[in-house]
Amino acid sequence: MAKKDIDWSNIGFGYMKTDKRYVSNYKDGAWDEGILTGDDTVVISECAAVLQYAQTIFEGLKAYTTVDGRVVCFRPDLNAERMEDSAKRLEMPTFPKERFVDAVVKTVQANIDYVPPYGSGATLYLRPYMFGSDAVIGVKPATEYQFRLFCTPVGPYFKGGVKPITIRVSDFDRAAPNGTGHIKAGLNYAMSLHAIVDAHNQGFDENMYLDAATRTKVEETGGANFLFVTRDNKIVTPKSDSILPSITRRSLMSVAKDYLGLEVEQREVLFEEVPEFVECGLCGTAAVISPVGCISDHGKEIKFENGCTEMGPIIKKLRDTLTGIQMGQIGAPEGWIKEIK
Numbered sequence: 001m002a003k004k005d006i007d008w009s010n011i012g013f014g015y016m017k018t019d020k021r022y023v024s025n026y027k028d029g030a031w032d033e034g035i036l037t038g039d040d041t042v043v044i045s046e047c048a049a050v051l052q053y054a055q056t057i058f059e060g061l062k063a064y065t066t067v068d069g070r071v072v073c074f075r076p077d078l079n080a081e082r083m084e085d086s087a088k089r090l091e092m093p094t095f096p097k098e099r100f101v102d103a104v105v106k107t108v109q110a111n112i113d114y115v116p117p118y119g120s121g122a123t124l125y126l127r128p129y130m131f132g133s134d135a136v137i138g139v140k141p142a143t144e145y146q147f148r149l150f151c152t153p154v155g156p157y158f159k160g161g162v163k164p165i166t167i168r169v170s171d172f173d174r175a176a177p178n179g180t181g182h183i184k185a186g187l188n189y190a191m192s193l194h195a196i197v198d199a200h201n202q203g204f205d206e207n208m209y210l211d212a213a214t215r216t217k218v219e220e221t222g223g224a225n226f227l228f229v230t231r232d233n234k235i236v237t238p239k240s241d242s243i244l245p246s247i248t249r250r251s252l253m254s255v256a257k258d259y260l261g262l263e264v265e266q267r268e269v270l271f272e273e274v275p276e277f278v279e280c281g282l283c284g285t286a287a288v289i290s291p292v293g294c295i296s297d298h299g300k301e302i303k304f305e306n307g308c309t310e311m312g313p314i315i316k317k318l319r320d321t322l323t324g325i326q327m328g329q330i331g332a333p334e335g336w337i338k339e340i341k
């Protein structure tokens with residue numbers, strides 16, 4: 001066993017082909033036993049449900065090397081559960097939770113030399129996904145599906161230090177009430193591409209989406225949940241049925257409460273109260289939490305008092321504690337760390 005010859009601290013957030021990926025096919029009402037394969041291509045019907053009607057869902061999680069040299073994953077059971085919820089909403093068969101976690105373990109084991117070393121800042125990103133693979137032309141769910149899980153090493157999210165980002169209030173909507181905003185489906189991303197390209201063209205890093213019905217409440221960005229800090233150090237995160245339940249955000253809320261003794265609150269957050277918060281962060285697997293320094297609302301700017309030029313103190317503490325738990329420097333709550341043996 002020898003680590004791949006990769007310049008770990010200088011890889012970006014991109015795809016790099018690794019040795020093995022896990023594949024299982026669903027046919028005649030059952031999943032096959034699944035295999036690890038070296039084949040990184042997918043061959044499907046030109047009329048596959050995923051290609052015609054976007055019947056596809058995905059997950060994202062990471063494997064890390066801890067301070068004492070173990071390789072671990074963070075709460076893969078929650079990714080498995082969320083993928084089951086996504087599958088049900090898109091009329092797909094569920095991939096059993098134990099099998100999902102087993103696929104994670106097998107894929108990491110088979111690519112163990114691609115797990116970046118401790119201290120490099122890099123991690124092994126895992127991408128489980130599932131799609132309708134047989135032909136449909138009338139609008140209906142597929143009858144055959146493929147579950148795949150590949151991995152790719154990704155570099156440190158904050159290279160050369162953390163710089164708080166500037167986001168804008170979007171005129172586009174991300175998710176409808178009673179729609180699909182709460183599931184991790186490719187369709188939510190396809191329709192966000194125009195909004196993000198437009199935001200970048202206007203000089204912004206991300207879009208803040210408000211609730212589609214009233215445009216008065218904060219929802220999330222295209223791929224991360226909001227977390228706010230009040231003047232008296234309370235952690236507030238928006239509550240809405242159309243927000244994707246981020247595992248990172250849920251974990252940070254537990255960390256805030258149980259490790260840092262902070263008060264936490266999940267409730268509706270009106271956009272008009274945002275200027276009263278002193279820190280703002282975006283939570284997701286990729287960055288853990290990235291600080292937002294400024295929100296632009298059609299020319300009006302909201303600048304956060306404790307996080308405009310560098311990461312605010314509470315968000316920094318939350319981030320350091322959660323990454324400490326993930327890297328094995330701080331004891332983890334029961335069941336949070338899945339060791340790959």
Ligand SMILES: *Cc1c(COP(=O)(O)O)cnc(C)c1O
Nearest residue numbers: 222223224244246247248284285
């Ligand atoms: C994946 C995702 C997140 C972040 O979830 P994590 O489980 O923390 O990675 C947030 N918002 C959306 C829309 C997402 O797709």
